[in-house]
Amino acid sequence: MTDLEDLINKEQYTLQDDEKQSLLLEIMRPQLELSLRNDHIASLYAKLRVEPSSIECLDDIPFVPVQMFKLFDLATCEHSDIFRVLRSSGTTGINQSQVPLNKRTATYQTKALKSIIQSFMGAKRRRMLVIDHQGINASTAEITARGAGVRGLSLFSKGMHYLLKQEGGTIMLDEDAIAEVSRTKDDVYIFGFTYIIWSEFYHRAKAAGFHLDLPNAVIFHSGGWKKMEDRKVSREVFSTSVAELFGTSPSKVHDFYGMAEQTGVIFVECEHGHKHVPDFAHVVIRDPRTLQPCGIGETGLIQVSSPLSDSYYSQAILTEDKGTLLGIDDCPCGRKGRYFQVSGRVARSEVRGCGDTYKESKL
Amino acid sequence: MRCHLLNGKRIDHEMELESIVNALNKNSKEFRRMPIGDIVAILDYLGRDLIKDPECQTLDGISYISMWLRRSNLERVLKTEYDDPAVLDGFIPSEGMRIKAQPRGLACHWVANNVTTLGIFSVLLAILSKNSSLVKASLINKDHLLKILAKLDEVRCEKDGRSLSGAVIAASVAVVTFEGRDINSSSKFSQVADIKVVWGGAESVAAISSLPSRSSCELILFGPKYSLGVMDREFSQQKDLALKLRPFARDVMLFDQMACSSPQVLFVEKGGRDLNEVAAALKEAFQSQRGITIGGMAEDICAKVINARGRYLLDVDRNVVSSHDLSWTILIDNEDSFPDPVHGRCLFLRSVDDLDRVSAQITHNVQAVELLFTDEEKMIKFSDKATAVGADRIILSGGAHDFSLPWDGMKVLNRMVRWVTIR
Numbered sequence: 001m002t003d004l005e006d007l008i009n010k011e012q013y014t015l016q017d018d019e020k021q022s023l024l025l026e027i028m029r030p031q032l033e034l035s036l037r038n039d040h041i042a043s044l045y046a047k048l049r050v051e052p053s054s055i056e057c058l059d060d061i062p063f064v065p066v067q068m069f070k071l072f073d074l075a076t077c078e079h080s081d082i083f084r085v086l087r088s089s090g091t092t093g094i095n096q097s098q099v100p101l102n103k104r105t106a107t108y109q110t111k112a113l114k115s116i117i118q119s120f121m122g123a124k125r126r127r128m129l130v131i132d133h134q135g136i137n138a139s140t141a142e143i144t145a146r147g148a149g150v151r152g153l154s155l156f157s158k159g160m161h162y163l164l165k166q167e168g169g170t171i172m173l174d175e176d177a178i179a180e181v182s183r184t185k186d187d188v189y190i191f192g193f194t195y196i197i198w199s200e201f202y203h204r205a206k207a208a209g210f211h212l213d214l215p216n217a218v219i220f221h222s223g224g225w226k227k228m229e230d231r232k233v234s235r236e237v238f239s240t241s242v243a244e245l246f247g248t249s250p251s252k253v254h255d256f257y258g259m260a261e262q263t264g265v266i267f268v269e270c271e272h273g274h275k276h277v278p279d280f281a282h283v284v285i286r287d288p289r290t291l292q293p294c295g296i297g298e299t300g301l302i303q304v305s306s307p308l309s310d311s312y313y314s315q316a317i318l319t320e321d322k323g324t325l326l327g328i329d330d331c332p333c334g335r336k337g338r339y340f341q342v343s344g345r346v347a348r349s350e351v352r353g354c355g356d357t358y359k360e361s362k363l
Numbered sequence: 364m365r366c367h368l369l370n371g372k373r374i375d376h377e378m379e380l381e382s383i384v385n386a387l388n389k390n391s392k393e394f395r396r397m398p399i400g401d402i403v404a405i406l407d408y409l410g411r412d413l414i415k416d417p418e419c420q421t422l423d424g425i426s427y428i429s430m431w432l433r434r435s436n437l438e439r440v441l442k443t444e445y446d447d448p449a450v451l452d453g454f455i456p457s458e459g460m461r462i463k464a465q466p467r468g469l470a471c472h473w474v475a476n477n478v479t480t481l482g483i484f485s486v487l488l489a490i491l492s493k494n495s496s497l498v499k500a501s502l503i504n505k506d507h508l509l510k511i512l513a514k515l516d517e518v519r520c521e522k523d524g525r526s527l528s529g530a531v532i533a534a535s536v537a538v539v540t541f542e543g544r545d546i547n548s549s550s551k552f553s554q555v556a557d558i559k560v561v562w563g564g565a566e567s568v569a570a571i572s573s574l575p576s577r578s579s580c581e582l583i584l585f586g587p588k589y590s591l592g593v594m595d596r597e598f599s600q601q602k603d604l605a606l607k608l609r610p611f612a613r614d615v616m617l618f619d620q621m622a623c624s625s626p627q628v629l630f631v632e633k634g635g636r637d638l639n640e641v642a643a644a645l646k647e648a649f650q651s652q653r654g655i656t657i658g659g660m661a662e663d664i665c666a667k668v669i670n671a672r673g674r675y676l677l678d679v680d681r682n683v684v685s686s687h688d689l690s691w692t693i694l695i696d697n698e699d700s701f702p703d704p705v706h707g708r709c710l711f712l713r714s715v716d717d718l719d720r721v722s723a724q725i726t727h728n729v730q731a732v733e734l735l736f737t738d739e740e741k742m743i744k745f746s747d748k749a750t751a752v753g754a755d756r757i758i759l760s761g762g763a764h765d766f767s768l769p770w771d772g773m774k775v776l777n778r779m780v781r782w783v784t785i786r
Contacts, residue, residue: 039679040677040678040679041677042679043676043677043678043679044676044677047676047682047683048676064673064677065666065669065670065672065673067670067673068670068673068674068677071674071677072677072678074677288662288665288666288669288689289657289658289660289665289688289689290657290687290688290689291669291687291688291689292688301666301669318669320666322662346662346663346665346666347662347663
């Protein structure tokens with residue numbers, strides 16, 4: 001029996017995919033049994049006629065579409081154990097993903113994230129530069145994905161600096177913070193959402209003549225590629241431009257993919273532009289029409305399986321993001337396991353017409 | 364705009380709209396002189412030719428198009444729409460006067476992107492009213508339309524010892540593409556139309572309707588519609604229910620359920636088999652369908668189906684029966700209202716205490732009501748109620764996508780001509 005904690009704490013990206021899958025299945029089977037305490041999950045398994053004990057590979061675990069976190073309470077622990085509810089986005093409380101966390105899950109998520117980041121940045125604590133404003137990380141019981149990102153990535157922080165500020169509802173450069181950072185001799189790491197880095201920070205900082213000299217800075221960014229593509233900004237242009245601004249190398253700019261419903265599991269891009277699956281998680285790309293796992297080189301919907309949670313159903317979540325499985329165990333960077341690329345959300349098609357109607361109720 | 368067909372020949376280059384319209388006007392003279400009987404003979408020949416041609420055999424709905432083009436069907440259509448099709452060829456005596464159906468001129472077609480066969484059927488409406496056609500094709504129906512028109516251009520047949528050429532008809536059609544959001548091109552396209560034939564969803568129909576038009580322009584809208592199925596308790600009690608449901612299952616699956624004629628929900632009258640038994644029969648009926656592949660289902664529709672399945676799988680009070688892939692999905696619940704469609708071959712299955720509960724919800728938004736009834740009297744009574752409150756078509760099992768005129772409650776050909784008289 002493998003201990004989940006050992007799997008999280010060990011050096012990542014060292015297990016071959018098949019070896020990892022059998023370890024994860026062993027860990028997940030009892031979790032799946034326990035998840036049947038949730039009536040909705042029990043309903044799912046009963047209707048699909050699946051018994052957790054009969055599941056023989058990770059790809060066969062019944063998936064929950066990610067949108068279901070907006071519609072159902074998918075808590076798999078006692079409600080009294082839930083100490084925080086993570087919300088995917090927005091502030092209205094309507095149509096938001098609700099991800100209930102107990103302390104054990106939150107602890108695993110933190111350790112998992114630490115383990116991943118460590119393999120890209122080393123274990124040394126650094127100053128953390130956040131390319132956002134402080135308001136997104138307000139201390140409340142329910143936090144947003146942006147806030148969660150900052151909190152999650154702050155594990156290695158020995159001091160945080162927000163490089164943007166919000167005044168009167170407008171986001172602007174925090175020039176004092178930037179000036180302070182420019183004087184630091186410490187190593188830093190930087191985190192921000194891709195689109196915010198580009199639209200709110202990069203152009204303004206460049207226009208203001210800021211140029212930092214932080215050759216050891218490691219930059220992590222995520223999200224918002226649709227808007228970047230709309231602006232015709234390629235990943236290469238983004239990495240080169242932002243690296244230049246901070247005086248670091250483009251190879252130290254890491255895009256990563258993750259989601260609020262799988263906090264703790266992020267898929268960080270290596271220097272070859274491949275997003276890697278850590279040893280404690282599994283990714284399957286599913287053909288959107290057949291729902292079967294795609295082969296190498298094929299594009300489909302990204303499904304993420306993680307054993308990190310025993311407070312909600314994290315063992316198989318099907319997203320609406322599209323990805324391509326690029327390879328298994330053979331990335332030139334040396335990391336083992338699966339690697340893939342993300343190609344954005346499922347787009348609204350133009351296949352619309354005379355049948356594109358909604359019911360019309362009589363008044 | 365990019366022109367893909369002119370003078371009956373496939374081309375592929377940018378052209379001024381004026382040049383295209385001039386060519387159509389020139390070509391339409393000979394086409395208008397062609398007797399309707401000759402047009403029918405050419406189309407009948409085309410229908411037979413299409414299913415023999417290896418390149419056309421694989422086109423979506425080609426067997427159905429071929430059957431639709433049979434002389435007997437065309438003559439039935441013309442009789443229904445014009446009473447006496449000879450009105451298209453000259454003045455004929457009628458109730459103390461002489462009457463003729465004059466083509467309105469140029470029909471501009473906006474063809475929706477959901478059904479591959481829409482393009483050719485829209486053009487056939489113009490041909491059967493002797494109007495020339497300018498088609499704004501869509502991504503999914505352009506090649507389908509062009510291949511069939513190319514065959515029409517090649518038709519050479521004989522009638523009463525005379526040689527007939529399909530090229531005369533094909534030359535009355537031009538096919539173009541341009542970006543729908545291009546207001547300038549859309550406005551120009553709209554302004555040359557004597558008839559605007561618009562197939563589309565609410566948004567596009569509203570946008571196209573508001574484009575500038577000639578004051579004499581006839582606007583024919585095939586807007587968004589909702590279709591459904593209704594099963595009476597006697598039908599559900601039949602021994603071979605699964606077999607009887609096959610045509611209905613096919614109607615659900617065709618066009619990935621994106622057509623206005625696609626049933627989105629099946630209401631079952633209580634008192635016969637329960638919903639789970641009907642679902643089991645439907646499952647068999649869906650499984651028996653062959654050759655309707657899911658390769659073309661749009662990804663966002665796939666996502667909608669996956670989410671709908673997820674909702675029904677996780678909800679303890681609902682149920683879902685489905686294929687392993689997205690070939691078909693049956694969503695079962697305890698509601699009796701019209702559900703918002705999911706599309707993607709996702710059929711809601713609901714029961715009602717009384718069929719009046721269904722007719723009470725029908726509005727003018729409803730196009731086809733597919734009836735699975737065994738009781739004739741009950742069927743007529745329900746049909747009367749359903750059509751009185753808005754349904755356009757009552758169809759029997761398997762007929763949802765049968766492009767029979769009238770359509771959407773309209774005698775379409777009748778509206779594509781001007782009725783002129785000599786008194």
